Amino acid sequence: MKEKNTKKGRFPLPYILLLVALGAASVGIFLTLRRQPDPPGSVIPDPPVSEEPESSRQPEEESLPEKPAPDADAGDWTEPSLPVLVNPTHPMAEGYMPQLKEVRDGYYLDERAAGALEQMLVDAEKDGISLWIVSAYRSVERQVNNYNNKIEEYVNMGLPREEAVIETSKYIAIPGTSEHCLGLAVDLNSLEEGFAQDPAYDWLIANCADYGFILRYPKDKTDITGIYYEPWHYRYVGVNHARVIMEKKICLEEYLDTLQAVPEDAPEETQAEQTGPVTG
Numbered sequence: 681m682k683e684k685n686t687k688k689g690r691f692p693l694p695y696i697l698l699l700v701a702l703g704a705a706s707v708g709i710f711l712t713l714r715r716q717p718d719p720p721g722s723v724i725p726d727p728p729v730s731e732e733p734e735s736s737r738q739p740e741e742e743s744l745p746e747k748p749a750p751d752a753d754a755g756d757w758t759e760p761s762l763p764v765l766v767n768p769t770h771p772m773a774e775g776y777m778p779q780l781k782e783v784r785d786g787y788y789l790d791e792r793a794a795g796a797l798e799q800m801l802v803d804a805e806k807d808g809i810s811l812w813i814v815s816a817y818r819s820v821e822r823q824v825n826n827y828n829n830k831i832e833e834y835v836n837m838g839l840p841r842e843e844a845v846i847e848t849s850k851y852i853a854i855p856g857t858s859e860h861c862l863g864l865a866v867d868l869n870s871l872e873e874g875f876a877q878d879p880a881y882d883w884l885i886a887n888c889a890d891y892g893f894i895l896r897y898p899k900d901k902t903d904i905t906g907i908y909y910e911p912w913h914y915r916y917v918g919v920n921h922a923r924v925i926m927e928k929k930i931c932l933e934e935y936l937d938t939l940q941a942v943p944e945d946a947p948e949e950t951q952a953e954q955t956g957p958v959t960g
């Protein structure tokens with residue numbers, strides 16, 4: 681709030697003092713009228729869809745939360761406040777149906793994630809990066825059909841049904857364990873591992889968190905996620921959670937674990953251990 685260009689000689693000193701006094705008075709009035717000052721360190725998006733100012737793409741280091749409050753997204757994630765975990769050992773709630781919103785070209789996401797994805801696609805384009813949706817929301821019915829069809833395919837090839845199920849589980853997420861059915865996951869550009877060499881991948885890694893997305897299945901976390909490396913699969917968790925996860929280069933399971941938020945009802949011997957990683 682310092683006055684600039686107060687060189688002596690250009691303006692008489694009393695005039696300058698008057699200006700300073702007027703400035704101070706108006707600041708005082710402004711602060712008095714302003715009833716709700718920003719909370720300290722406010723980076724809380726509300727809602728995340730409208731939280732994508734251009735400046736958020738280059739966040740200042742000090743604005744990143746050290747550790748998010750568990751209810752950091754409470755206004756957004758009403759139930760639950762933390763990102764919901766769906767993986768081979770934590771199936772989604774039976775009968776769960778997200779509130780869907782179309783993003784583009786007949787691809788739908790949970791309405792909390794749809795606007796954030798659209799904004800990410802638009803901003804990538806401004807940076808000369810083309811991103812397009814390969815897969816977004818999938819119905820549970822479709823997942824079940826895909827799963828059952830694959831089992832039948834193996835059975836028809838002569839495999840015993842038990843083995844056919846195991847083989848199928850290596851390639852298609854067991855119904856109820858795919859994030860795509862949550863409406864919070866999107867596959868972008870390519871389903872090939874070579875996508876990790878694409879400039880679009882670098883852009884995503886650098887920027888996706890600012891839109892609330894994370895790389896869900898990192899290469900060095902397959903033993904934890906139970907899912908093969910998928911450089912194309914991004915999961916919406918909200919900006920606050922995403923920034924911490926991407927900055928610390930951890931996976932969602934580890935993040936929830938640090939917050940001691942992983943449900944304890946997972947069976948001892950997991951499907952992932954039996955069959956190895958599957959695709960998400």
Ligand SMILES: [Zn+2]
Nearest residue numbers: 866867913960
């Ligand atoms: Zn996916």
